[in-house]
Amino acid sequence: MGVLKVTLFHVNPVAPWANQVFATQILKGNAFLRPYGLQFDVYPKVGSLDLDWSAPISSASRSAEGIAQRLALRAAAHARYASFDNRLPVILCQVGGQGGGEAPGSLGLTPGIGWLPWVIMDAFTLMPDGLSMTHEAGHCAGLLHPGDPPNGDRRLLENGAVVTNNIMAYGSYDLNNTYQPRNLIEDWQIEAFRHAYFHSG
Ligand SMILES: [Zn+2]
DSSP states (O other): OEEEEEEEEEEGGGHHHHHHHHHHHHHHHHHHHGGGTEEEEEESSSSOEEEOOOSOBOSOTTSHHHHHHHHHHHHHHHHHOOOSSOOEEEEEEOBTTOOOEEOTTSTTSSOOTTSOOOEEEESSOOOTTSOHHHHHHHHHTTOOEESSTTTEEGGGEETTEEOTTBTTSOOEEOTTOOEEOOOBOOHHHHHHHHTSTTEEO
């Protein structure tokens, strides 16, 4: 079984929700990845590391302010726990009331000047399938959304339409407005995870 090593952080204002959010992301991510021989290896084993940071960050991730905030959060995580075994930092915070998940420093997204890609997640706007952390880890492994190059991957299009239930898409809502979770990953995507800097085993 290969492992995807992650270190979990939360900022002070989302502390009351952090355990529940991370428990869901780990449970769902592991259930999704297990058939392919991958699991999250989580540090710390229980809970997450607190960061002394109070304000929501700007949802304009490519603005000068948004980039500065993301880099400051990444530096705060490093100061709190410097990983010497290539763990992927996952920082739970508030992203301007929308947000969802992000992977600063990954291809085509926010510049990660000086850092390997990492994950930022908004505590309150994650997708209903609990796979946001897995999706963002995918970006950090070099995976792209469905779409046209250079920022999209055509292998995730079928007759020009997005394969919505692939892990690197967003799921979809059916005609009854019921969310259809992501449940598909391709062999070459598993291979990307196996070559990620935070993979081991
Ligand atoms: Zn994405």
